[in-house]
Amino acid sequence: MNERITRRRVEFSDTDAGGVMHFSRYFTFMESAEDDFLRAAGSGFMHEVEGRPGGWPKAAVSCEYLSPARHGDELEVHLKVTRVGRRSISYEFTIRRGAEEVARGRTTSVCCALTTEGRFRPVPIPEALRRSLAEAPSTPEAAG
Amino acid sequence: MNERITRRRVEFSDTDAGGVMHFSRYFTFMESAEDDFLRAAGSGFMHEVEGRPGGWPKAAVSCEYLSPARHGDELEVHLKVTRVGRRSISYEFTIRRGAEEVARGRTTSVCCALTTEGRFRPVPIPEALRRSLAEAPSTPEAAG
Amino acid sequence: MNERITRRRVEFSDTDAGGVMHFSRYFTFMESAEDDFLRAAGSGFMHEVEGRPGGWPKAAVSCEYLSPARHGDELEVHLKVTRVGRRSISYEFTIRRGAEEVARGRTTSVCCALTTEGRFRPVPIPEALRRSLAEAPSTPEAAG
């Protein structure tokens, strides 16, 4: 499994005074798709790592905006895994409204465990998740 | 000390497609003023309680909107303590743009310690903070 | 139609450093349910009023927090119309996680048209929406 489509409607609170979705909110749509993807991969965003709660803080992100999204728009976020490192996963996201491409983004998330002092410490990706990512690509059905 | 004024400009990301500050963002302005007040009172929002990190989750909040705030507006948030309980503090906030009242709100925050399992547990307000709150009201200078 | 249930999962970006959903985000869940309700009532949040785009700015809101919601929680927002005025609608919201009540809130929204100068002007609720609200209460199926 290395792809997934998540649907989500633009909410009024996602918009700004320019009348369109605020550019920073596209990243919450991407993270939501990542969360959904990890859940489907049998893991989860706030997974357990080595018996400690964990998370996926971002190392780097980017986005290009192609067509403004507006309140009420139903968007499709197409997630694709582009790289699986020892302790990080990189994703590419294509955000669409029907056939039209609205934005294209990338994020790299680092697999972390939360220490007892409440700090994130990078750890190797759990084997079960790694195996799930290495499996044959999603069927066309699963991918959309 | 039981009053404080905090100034803050409405940012573009605070606005919505109606062209004004989103109604939910007034609460972040209020919480910011509470944070500023507690800091000035010698405590702090994420204070230590009984040797554990703590916080002030909300029990109840409300707001009435009198005049829309817009991007770039410089707002004054007037905080006033209205009640100090054993484990909670209630505040009233008047938000102004110059002489004009923009909104009026109320919040009640519960003094909590974070357990080792990452759960909030209500605890009595620390004595030092309680004494600071009980002191004579702010001088007119300090209050604005 | 005067009730509706909307489901929504708590996203990571809805949470704060206390480990729970930030108190201001409950209001975006309520507004989202209002948007969903107005859409189902044949109108819409950014409806046309007298040939001009319109909106529903808030006059007053409140919320009590009963049990913290966490990242990944699937919440049900139960909306109920409590009053239909000439130019405003008041709602009550019960937010649940399964059988447990998480929060209870209220909002009053004012029916507005956007003037050519980009200002909101209160206007009477459109007749079609008023009729839809006056109809017999939702069937148990529609209400959940």
Next chain:
Amino acid sequence: MNERITRRRVEFSDTDAGGVMHFSRYFTFMESAEDDFLRAAGSGFMHEVEGRPGGWPKAAVSCEYLSPARHGDELEVHLKVTRVGRRSISYEFTIRRGAEEVARGRTTSVCCALTTEGRFRPVPIPEALRRSLAEAPSTPEAAG
């Protein structure tokens, strides 16, 4: 003028359940610095263009995260203009906590006028702003 430093404290509502500032919020800090810069340059974020209100929607943005920022941190956002096109401005941002670099980002904003239908239309950067940007770099004092 082509540089500016803006200071801002991380608010509780900027944080997430990982205990640190949410990665999407760094972009609102950058946009706030851009707003502050344009204001200082004699223009403003929601400037008038050709007699119409305007704005600066983003064409592309990116950010790398070097050290987590936490609630209460006082951050400095160092803005630097890296390119002035006919209708766009590109910026680089370095976000610091004291001597420590916390994040580094880039945004490209397009100079737009709002049409009477509420749509953004790209327009040439106003001459007054262009002249202000072309002036000798800020003095060390102004730049920090």
